[in-house]
C-alpha cells in the first residue's frame with residue numbers, strides 16, 4: 001500500500017469516527033400527509049379545516065430549536081394572509097416525532113436521515129377562503145447558536161373522492177371517534193378515520209349487561225361489508241380480541257405496536273383508482289377474504305370485533321392512498337348510503 005493510500009484511508013477513517021460538523025447538515029421540510037386536503041366542518045358557520053405535520057429532515061444528526069416562522073396562505077400567486085411567529089409563538093407548535101425517519105413511501109433512505117423536530121399546523125378557515133397553497137419559512141437555531149433557514153410550499157386542495165363507497169355495515173350506528181379535526185385519529189393515514197359501532201332498533205349500543213363482555217355490545221359479531229368493489233391486498237386474521245369489553249389492554253397488542261395504534265385483525269381493499277379502504281379490529285378468524293381476491297361492494301368480508309388497540313367493540317374505517325396504513329396518506333371520504341355527509345363523533349346515522 002502506498003503512503004498516499006494510507007493517508008487517504010486514515011482520512012476516511014477519521015471522517016467516519018467524527019461526524020462532519022452540523023453546519024454541513026442539509027435541512028428540508030417534509031409534510032405528512034404528503035398531500036394535504038381541506039374538508040368542510042359540521043358547523044353553524046361554514047368552515048373548512050386542514051391539519052398536517054411538517055417534519056424537519058436533516059442529513060446529519062443535529063439539535064434544533066425553534067426560532068421563528070412565517071406562513072403565507074396563498075391563492076395562486078396572491079397572498080391571502082401573512083402570519084409571523086416569534087419563538088414563543090412557534091415553540092408550542094413543535095414536537096419530536098416518535099417515528100423512525102423513512103422516505104415518504106416508507107422505504108428506508110439510501111443515506112442517513114434524521115428528524116430532529118416536527119411542526120404541527122392546524123387551520124380552521126371560512127369555507128369560502130380560496131387557499132390552495134401555503135408558503136412556510138422556518139428559522140431554527142442549532143446547538144452552536146447558528147440559524148438555519150428552510151422553506152417549503154405545501155399544496156392545499158379539496159379531495160375529489162373516486163370510489164362510490166357504502167358504509168362497512170348496514171343499519172343504525174354511531175360514530176364513536178372521528179378524524180383529527182374532530183378530536184380523533186391523528187396519524188398520517190387516519191386523519192379522517194371513523195370508529196363506529198352498530199346500534200339496535202332503539203339506538204342502543206348495549207344489550208343487557210355491564211359492558212365488560214364483548215357479547216354485551218350489540219355490534220359485536222355484526223357482518224362487515226366491502227365498501228366498494230376492489231381487490232384485497234392485505235389481511236391480518238390472527239390477533240385475539242381484547243377480552244374485556246370496555247378496556248384496551250396493551251398486553252393484547254401485536255408486538256410491533258407496543259405503544260398502541262394496533263389495528264388488530266384488518267383488511268385492506270385496493271379500489272383500483274389510488275384509493276384503498278382499511279377496515280380494522282375484526283374478530284379473530286372471522287375474515288372471509290384473502291389477498292388477491294376480488295370483492296364486490298356489499299360482500300360480507302368479516303365480523304365486527306375487538307382486536308388490537310380498541311377500548312370497545314367497533315369497526316375502524318379509513319380511506320387511504322396506499323396499501324400500508326403506516327405510509328399512506330389520509331383521504332376524506334363520504335358514503336352513498338348515509339344521509340349525513342359529515343360524520344363527527346357522536347353522530348347517529350343509518351346505513352341503508
Ligand SMILES: [Zn+2]
Nearest residue numbers: 193194195316
Ligand atoms: Zn380507529
